[in-house]
Amino acid sequence: MSLNEQPSSGETTPTTDADAAEALPTTIKDKWQGAVTEGSGFVAIPIALLRLQTKLKLTPTDMVVLINLLAHWWDPARAVFPRSTTIATRMGVAKRTVQRSTQKMVKAGLIDREFIEQDGGKRRTFQFTPLATRIAKDINLSHQLAGKESLGA
Known part of the structure; x- marks a missing residue:
């Protein structure tokens, strides 16, 4: 949009x-x-991701790291490759904090990480198809959770 x-x-x-x-x-x-x-x-974030963050075992730090990664993802067919140092600087945390979060999400099967050859070195990339698939699988749960949310003014 x-x-x-x-x-x-x-x-x-x-x-x-x-x-x-x-x-x-x-x-x-x-x-x-x-x-x-x-x-x-x-950054476009599905509300279902916000509703399912506890089920996906994402801490608040993991969510902010993920949102920073998703800020670079506009084409579902293309991986993104933001630097951990860039995200860490934005968040005001150590580079290692960002690396731990991304590693946790990879191990949980929420994101894919690959290394590609670029400019004579290896560059780490991320892809979010597993996350999109997981959210789609749990979309009905997200709708149920929406019905339990209190709406404040």
Whole structure:
């Protein structure tokens, strides 16, 4: 979705008839009030991933590492190769913290890691097909969990 596209149905949910009359679809750009521009980008995360993070045994640190990895993933057929040092700097943690999280996700079968030859050396890459498959498999559980969430104002 581009920054100026309208959200899919269900993203704006009026609570009363008066709200429905006043509710106008909001673009991502409008919602973030200038914090997201054409050049700044955004990360698309399925709400199911957020709902299933406990089932997937992802700690808050693992989730932030994963979101940083997903920020580079736009083509499902292509692996991404962000540096652990870049993610660690963004998060304000040690490089080793990022490496432990990615290793944990690889061992859990949530992401694939490969090493490719590039510029005379090896470069580590990540692919997220296993994660997408796992979330799709548990999508009904995600819907059940959604029904148990409390909605606050």
